[in-house]
Amino acid sequence: MKKIILALLLFCSFYTTFPQSWSQSGSCQVNVNDPSYLNHLAGRQGIISATVKLGIDGECTGTIVNRNTSNSELGFYILTAKHCINGLDFNETHTVYFNYQSPDANSASTPSSNRGIRDIQSQALIENGYEYRHQTLLRLVADFTWGDMALIEILTPVPPHFNLTYSGWNPSRFNGSILPPILPSPIVAIHHPRGDIKKISGVTEVSWLETPIATGCYTITTIIDVLFGWIWGNSVSTSVICNYVDNPWLSVPFYQYGVVENGSSGSGIFIISNQVFGVLSGGLGTCNVPILEFYGKLHSNYSNQSIKNTLNPNNNVWVDLFGMSERKITQYENLNLPGSEGVSGYFFPANHYQSENKIVLCASNNISTTQPITIFTGADYEFVAGNTITLGPGFIAEPGSNFIARIGSLGFLKNESYLEQDILSKLNTINLPQNKVFNMDKYLPEDENFVQLQVFDPYPNPNEGVFSFKILSNNKCKLKIEMLSVGGQSFYNDILLIDNTLTVYVNIPNIPKGLYILKLTGDRTLINKKIIIK
Template identity: 25%
Template sequence: MDQKGNIKWGLWLFLLFNLAFDLQGQVSYGGSPIYKYELSPDLESCAKELHFAASQQQLKSLEQYSKGQALTFAHQYTVNYTPDNSGTWTTLEDGTKVWRLLISSPGAFTINLIFDRYRLPEGGKLFIYNTDYSDMIGAFTSENNMTSGVLPTAPVRGDEVVVEYQEPKDVPFHGELLIGAVNHDFLGFYDLGSLKYGIFGESGSCNEDISCYDADNQLDIRRSVVRMLVGGVDYCTGTMINNTNNDGTPYMITAAHCMKEDAAGSTTLLFFNYESPHCAVIDGSNLQTLGTSSQSITGGETKVLVDSLDIALLKMEERPPAYYRPYYAGWTLSSSPSAPFVSIHHPQGDVKKISTFSGELEASTYNFLSNSPYAQVDNFHWRVSEWTTGATERGSSGCPIFDANNLLVGTLSGGQAYCGNPINDYFTQFYKAWDKNTEENAHFKSWLDPQNLGAQSLEGLDPYADNPFVRISNVETGDDAIDSDVTVDGYLAGHNVMQATMFAEKFTGIKSAIIKGIYMMPCDYKYGSGQTVDVMVWQGSESPQTLLSKKEDISIGSLTKNKEVYLELDDPVEVTGSFFVGYEINYEGSPIDSFALYVSVADSKVNNTMWVYHSSTGWEKAADVYDNSMHYSLWLDVLAESVVYGDTQVVLSEEKELVLYHLPGVKDAIYLNSNQQFVDHVQVIDMGGRVLFTQPINKSGEEIEVTLNDIPAGVYILKIQLEDAWLNKKILVE
């Protein structure tokens, strides 16, 4: 059979692996459990088993709740588990003491815990993992000790979890641990997209993915919006917000009704960048892909909480690290903010969406739910009369609304809007909440203008703008993604008749960078495979050459279709010039075709970046292996810092050299002579790696105009996509 006969064009699949290192929650400090593959009889005999079953009536009743309430996804058990009254202790030969506790709640999609007391000595490590070790969080250490003494943890998949605490022989004090709550997830915290019961399973179809609305990542405010997990049981939306000191103090603004399970703020987790990583069409439809849940911070202190105004402000104990790429939104005290408006939110706890409103906000009175004990405050809210695009839903509560200058003007309290009837949503008026009350815990001014500068507006803040982390990708906006149905030949980048064993993605146009981690998007998997892979980073110009990093024997376990996984390297890797990231599949004694990732396939006017290795032929371009009329890119992105872009990544012959030039009197454009070469598109990228805009070209010519879209003066990279290569050129905008 023709080895190319079963290929379907679009985004293809390749075999890869389960990354148990895609940590589902807050900042943690590495390491691994000692007993990760062992459940002893002693541990099982001391297990704590809890029982809860959400009835159909209970689930149905949740559908009837109006906005103005947080979205509850879990049932909370109040418990009192400590190393003194629960679990088992073991002492290792080196004197390390290990405490383990098995907690079971049959039928739970996930389990999360709240430690009412958490205080570890230096050297102590805490892990939480499920019994097949397909999901694990930790290590939590003394670095996670909070002022409150409380530690909420992110959900771990499955209905059984093991808590493991390791304490070295010589410590200044014994660790203090008390589990006060076990939360049984009855909706599916990580898998709402796969549920089909009632309203649960997906947000309304009118809601647009932020990655499609802002395909070039120009909208900084999207990085300020976070998904909230409150008290281990509720979803809401919040916004990181700037203060006049511009010092990156981690303030988060939301609605007061979101905090009903955590008035103190100590059991609130914030998830950053939970969004579809790329705007892609899958299987001919707009089926969404889910972002990683690996970036979160935990625990805060409530600074403002006024139920009657529905306003809340938390100061988180942890600052989001640089690789989260956080942004602190700006704000305005204008009483007549400028249209148009956008609201960014997590409806139904879904990936980040955006709604738009082109009309004028109207001062209005929001009527609290009939069972609310709070009296309405007249004309304290903005009314969105009818959304231009999108709507809001439960889980959107607390989300921001931004004006035409991308400044926050309010937060969502509730309303009537949904996709079928997108009218009458109500947002607090930020300018009225600013100093309406005199008490410090009842207004924003004392916290967001701590030096009483009298600012009437404030721009947003990127706290790591001087050395930002950059997500580098070869996946093009709008690429199609399909599930291949390869019954004989196998996968393009996995087990197939070509008997290829290694696959890699090439990254070019960079002089130097430090790689921290890798993102990958699976589209299919088989649970329970014992297969392993090795993940590698190579230096090389024409093919993978010098091995820089290798992570061996990563096991395939439980993954989620269309949900991104993030692998953090053991140590950051410095690269100079072109580099490759890829993997080798180890088949010994295990099934094949256990996992698949998307591959972007396009026509010959897009450069090939995927490479395939065979023992008899070495490294080859995927286009040369499968079909040279098509070009391929793996859906595999790199997270890097200290990125320095090169001036060019290929050397053209003199007769093919591209020429950039200005025309007299034209200040908002530059021109390109392509010397008869076809130009697919161009991108303008700032020196921090952010794509400012993409301009389709689709032609050759001596006077190709590239508009500069009123970008500020400075030095930028012009990325030029040719027929079979691409170039980087530095440009100066004056």
């Protein structure tokens, strides 16, 4: 069997890398957001988001994979084919392309700013380029010729507004044999054929191509790892010895729709649970004859210590057996946007690559912008933080965009029933005009004569209705103060006249216990503070 597989691979050869060319893949290809293939009913959006195009001496495809660790230590790791990184200089900066796809079934729906005709980060919606182009150093974690597989790390963190999902993965051998015919398909491949926008191909079954000796070896070593792996901390798998008797490739006999082509190399193949279990190596398929493609098995190379301990650093034996589900970080502890120095601060409309346009970025504590950010016309972004939102110099929301900054609470962020979302929207929403700077303690245009305020947190908090706080101002001004319940009921109101410094004393007898909003409003000023009455 091994000789037959090797002969086929030598005849087929590896798929070569391929320079990008928008809309030049085969006519049978299916866009990832084509609803007629019911992909969304299978929850495919996560693995669509996790699939990226690699600009490595041509073009390949890779999958951002989840790891068994906390959000803060997750990092960004790409599973791809070894032949995609042959000759790669890891001391140089390389490019990874995210969200390079049509928002629907029609390739022409892809905006010109995301058609990649020129290798640039599009700065305006009329330029040809990439909207989500990420430049970074890469680190090689491991690569294997036997199975044509590689794991590399992105060293410059991917900006949160790229809307990334980490793909799940499954190292089990019991996931890719014959499966019942679930329409449109229980198994899908997601890839960038000929460097084109992202496509999806459907498969009803794969051939595992495992030798009986390897099957027996994996069975015995798995039992050993489960029963005795705790002795060595599960940091090493005895299944690694089975690599010497296993065939590390599986084959796809036939695609139900779509096909892989040059440029698809390194792309993942996913089971119905949206876990990647193989990486494309090469084959014979074309649109006319969509048959016989070979994928390196994750199962065969996972037991190598460099792969296993990277994807499962906590050495959980059940993760070794069943893998990881996909992950999307919906709430960060703190956010400094757009991210690391030099990353893209262009916030394009999300409906350029998916049906949903609104992007919400949440932080338990604070959100701040530390580099210039432009929210382009048509984009819809919302920042939600538990404590503060500070938008620094260079933050621009173009006319026709929608931007909301909102202070919530941990309870609100984790459980929407804790606070009424529509009430918070009324209390804490500001639509940002062009070329303005917004801070939760001040809202000012670029005008030196405009009033700048700093409002200190109330003390004590929690309290029994008696508290004080201090306000600093660079000019005389007038503010209205209100104490509102989360249901919008007013328990206190007054007018404050401020001349540089004012200490405000509040006494509200017999106020019911609960969470309240202390609201200060003035000329182009909106400030909200949370008060807990105990």
